[in-house]
Amino acid sequence: MGLNMKSIRACLATAIVALFAVTFVSLAPAFAVDIPDDDDQDILIRATLVTFNDANLSGNYSVFMAKASKEFQAQFTAEKMASAFESFSKNKVDLGDVVTAEYDSYEKARLDGNALVLVGVFKTNDLEVKYNLHFLQNDDAWKVSSINVDTTRVKH
Amino acid sequence: MKSIRANLASCIVALFALTLAWMQPALAADIPDDDSQDVLIRTTLLTFNDANMTNNYAVMLARSSKQFQSQFTADKLTTAFEKFRTNKLFFEEVATADYDSSEKAVIDKEGALVLVGVFKTDDLQVKYNLRFVKNDDAWKMLGINVDATKKKQ
Numbered sequence: 001m002g003l004n005m006k007s008i009r010a011c012l013a014t015a016i017v018a019l020f021a022v023t024f025v026s027l028a029p030a031f032a033v034d035i036p037d038d039d040d041q042d043i044l045i046r047a048t049l050v051t052f053n054d055a056n057l058s059g060n061y062s063v064f065m066a067k068a069s070k071e072f073q074a075q076f077t078a079e080k081m082a083s084a085f086e087s088f089s090k091n092k093v094d095l096g097d098v099v100t101a102e103y104d105s106y107e108k109a110r111l112d113g114n115a116l117v118l119v120g121v122f123k124t125n126d127l128e129v130k131y132n133l134h135f136l137q138n139d140d141a142w143k144v145s146s147i148n149v150d151t152t153r154v155k156h
Numbered sequence: 157m158k159s160i161r162a163n164l165a166s167c168i169v170a171l172f173a174l175t176l177a178w179m180q181p182a183l184a185a186d187i188p189d190d191d192s193q194d195v196l197i198r199t200t201l202l203t204f205n206d207a208n209m210t211n212n213y214a215v216m217l218a219r220s221s222k223q224f225q226s227q228f229t230a231d232k233l234t235t236a237f238e239k240f241r242t243n244k245l246f247f248e249e250v251a252t253a254d255y256d257s258s259e260k261a262v263i264d265k266e267g268a269l270v271l272v273g274v275f276k277t278d279d280l281q282v283k284y285n286l287r288f289v290k291n292d293d294a295w296k297m298l299g300i301n302v303d304a305t306k307k308k309q
Contacts, residue, residue, distance in 0.1 A: 039252065042251070042252050043248055043249055043251050043252050046251040046252065047202055047248045047251045050198075050199055050202045050203070050206075050251065051202070051206050053199075054199075054203050054206065054215050054219055055215065057218075057219065058214075058215045058218035058219055059218075060214050060215050060218055062210075062212055062214060062215070063206050063207065063210050063212050063214070063215045066209075066210035066212055067206065067209065067210060096195055096199045097195055099194075099195055099198045099199050099202070099251055100191060100194050100195050100198065
């Protein structure tokens with residue numbers, strides 16, 4: 001969380017948002033799900049954060065919603081998301097650099113029930129971006145079922 | 157096309173906003189460094205791909221330049237890019253794909269930053285020609301030309 005900042009860094013602005021779709025009993029493992037390989041995980045993480053960033057910078061969450069899992073769509077509206085992520089828009093937090101940024105650290109991908117859990121940290125020139133993303137398979141494709149992003153501006 | 161590859165589906169779309177005289181101050185703009193170019197290219201193509209995957213061009217339009225917004229509507233983009241959707245020419249892999257080739261970035265005579273190159277993913281060859289103009293000190297998309305070709309497996 002952004003509350004545990006290192007002393008060498010000043011927190012100029014931080015924004016943390018977590019939206020988790022409630023998992024239903026029907027999501028209990030009914031079939032074997034494989035963890036995608038490292039390359040596919042990398043694509044999922046970066047593409048999801050770029051879509052999230054586009055939504056924040058445009059104030060329009062309709063594309064993010066359309067790409068999310070059915071479970072996520074069932075529980076959140078674009079309006080709810082706009083409200084939840086207001087701090088990102090307000091602080092003009094631009095995460096675009098994560099598309100090419102190095103990972104500062106990341107956890108080994110794991111399955112939580114049928115949900116794929118991808119957790120890690122990017123460092124860009126201006127930001128530290130911690131992400132915790134959950135995905136569910138919908139029609140054989142991994143779709144976002146929850147998103148938790150914590151960004152901290154770093155002082156140069 | 158190379159003989160080792162069959163053209164199963166290809167789609168080329170070019171949308172360039174007309175350049176206006178008041179774009180001239182952009183001539184003084186510096187070409188962004190390689191890392192910033194890389195970010196511009198990949199994020200622009202991912203935003204474009206998101207629009208095609210969802211058939212929703214509102215976000216792409218909102219992220220583009222004022223000049224582009226003044227000449228295209230989301231409905232026009234929906235029509236222009238229909239073939240990407242019908243042929244399922246989606247390329248989220250450009251987030252991490254290697255460049256097959258790229259041209260040196262240039263500022264053209266109209267003051268636009270021009271970024272041209274080719275990505276190869278496992279399934280697609282994606283040729284792009286992107287133009288950007290500065291709006292409020294940020295490079296925003298002014299034109300997009302993408303040619304995506306499915307490779308034979």
